[in-house]
Amino acid sequence: MMVIESKRAEFSIEAGLAQLLTYLMASPYAEHPNYGLIVTGGSFIFVKLIKTEVPQYATSKMFAIRNPGNELFDVLRILKRLSKIVINRHI
Numbered sequence: 001m002m003v004i005e006s007k008r009a010e011f012s013i014e015a016g017l018a019q020l021l022t023y024l025m026a027s028p029y030a031e032h033p034n035y036g037l038i039v040t041g042g043s044f045i046f047v048k049l050i051k052t053e054v055p056q057y058a059t060s061k062m063f064a065i066r067n068p069g070n071e072l073f074d075v076l077r078i079l080k081r082l083s084k085i086v087i088n089r090h091i
Contacts, residue, residue, distance in 0.1 A: 013038060013040060013043070013045060013062070016038040016040065016045075017038060017045075017047065017059070020036040020037075020038055020047055021036075021047070021049065021057060023036070024036050024047070024049040024057075025049070025051070025055065027051075029089075030051040032089055033048050033049065033050050034048070034049045034050075034051070035047065035048055035049075035082050035085075035086075036048075036049070037079075042064055042065040042066050043062050043063065043064050043065075044062070044063040044064075044071075044075045045059055045060055045061075045062050045063070046059065046060040046078060046082075047059050047060075060078075063075050
């Protein structure tokens with residue numbers, strides 16, 4: 001699990017995505033999907049990278065803590081699920 005974070009809210013998600021994908025491509029775990037998270041202020045986007053002959057990635061919707069209902073709990077739920085995936089890989 002790789003996390004790219006910026007303290008400046010104006011930090012571009014696209015710039016963070018390029019940086020995150022570079023790090024995920026360098027991961028030595030090509031046999032499993034690699035996961036990442038881009039955090040910009042109060043916004044969160046999850047990224048999944050599958051390393052195949054032609055690498056493919058997908059992004060989640062943007063979660064925001066300022067939305068009605070505060071989506072931070074959704075982010076924490078996803079992080080908990082991803083941690084279980086990573087732990088099960090190493091058992």
